[in-house]
Amino acid sequence: MIVHLNGEFLPIEEAKISPLDRGFIFGDGVYEVIPVYSKKPFRMMEHLQRMQRSMDKIGLQNPHSIERWEALCNEMIERSPDPDQGLYIQVTRGVAPRDHAFPKDAKPTVFMMSNPMRKAPVEWHTEGAAAITARDDRWYNNDIKSTALLGNVLARQKSAEVGAVETILIRDGMLTEASSSNVLIVKDGTIFSPPKSNLLLPGTTFDVTIELAQKHGMPHQLRPITEAELRGADEIWVTSATKEVLAITTLDGKPVGTGKPGAVWKQMHAHYQVFKREVTGC
Numbered sequence: 001m002i003v004h005l006n007g008e009f010l011p012i013e014e015a016k017i018s019p020l021d022r023g024f025i026f027g028d029g030v031y032e033v034i035p036v037y038s039k040k041p042f043r044m045m046e047h048l049q050r051m052q053r054s055m056d057k058i059g060l061q062n063p064h065s066i067e068r069w070e071a072l073c074n075e076m077i078e079r080s081p082d083p084d085q086g087l088y089i090q091v092t093r094g095v096a097p098r099d100h101a102f103p104k105d106a107k108p109t110v111f112m113m114s115n116p117m118r119k120a121p122v123e124w125h126t127e128g129a130a131a132i133t134a135r136d137d138r139w140y141n142n143d144i145k146s147t148a149l150l151g152n153v154l155a156r157q158k159s160a161e162v163g164a165v166e167t168i169l170i171r172d173g174m175l176t177e178a179s180s181s182n183v184l185i186v187k188d189g190t191i192f193s194p195p196k197s198n199l200l201l202p203g204t205t206f207d208v209t210i211e212l213a214q215k216h217g218m219p220h221q222l223r224p225i226t227e228a229e230l231r232g233a234d235e236i237w238v239t240s241a242t243k244e245v246l247a248i249t250t251l252d253g254k255p256v257g258t259g260k261p262g263a264v265w266k267q268m269h270a271h272y273q274v275f276k277r278e279v280t281g282c
């Protein structure tokens with residue numbers, strides 16, 4: 001497997017990083033995952049812009065121009081054999097003697113790899129998937145796509161242990177997001193989702209979903225969602241670059257609506273597949 005490290009493409013076995021890298025020591029870095037279909041990146045610019053925003057929020061100087069990032073991403077995709085990939089980019093604050101305060105002259109570490117995209121199991125489309133809920137006990141800067149993901153890791157582990165695909169998070173009685181996806185609900189034919197805030201990641205797939213709802217005249221509203229509304233929803237969806245739009249059909253072991261992927265999800269799923277083909281030309 002060929003990866004990219006600080007300007008070089010090399011076999012992963014040869015990619016060496018200092019244990020003093022602040023990504024390793026403090027989780028002091030940001031990342032992105034860009035889906036790639038038939039070797040064409042999907043929404044690359046939006047991901048690169050979100051990465052810039054994450055860097056700005058943590059005071060990390062972007063080591064590359066957008067044009068350079070585009071070139072690096074395209075080369076990483078070309079050098080990775082699979083047509084459908086998950087392109088991972090990580091930028092940390094670099095190597096420096098261990099001290100919480102920012103180092104004066106560390107150079108950011110840039111790491112990239114592109115893995116084969118994990119195919120959604122067929123049952124996800126026919127049956128949907130299970131999720132559980134948990135208290136959102138993460139910090140208050142979840143709009144930053146930070147590599148410091150322990151809160152998300154612990155949340156995700158809870159659903160993994162019971163064979164569910166996601167952990168949906170509730171903070172002070174309100175829906176925020178899930179461990180690695182955004183959450184939307186459908187009630188009486190209208191799509192609802194919490195508005196963007198510091199409590200959740202501004203998802204690129206979420207944006208596509210809302211754009212498609214607008215384009216196809218599907219009623220939708222961004223407003224705070226209570227835990228009771230989540231539990232009483234006709235449909236629950238989670239969205240992420242790798243899951244796309246996935247119907248959650250059981251929540252904490254209870255059926256959501258009919259317990260099958262709903263009619264509104266079916267429409268959105270179809271629109272998403274068409275849009276993907278339009279954008280990537282495949």
Ligand SMILES: Cc1ncc(COP(=O)(O)O)c(C=O)c1O
Nearest residue numbers: 180181182201203204205240241
């Ligand atoms: C916490 C969290 N929320 C939401 C998302 C969805 O973002 P995107 O649609 O850009 O993948 C992710 C993706 O990894 C995530 O980790």
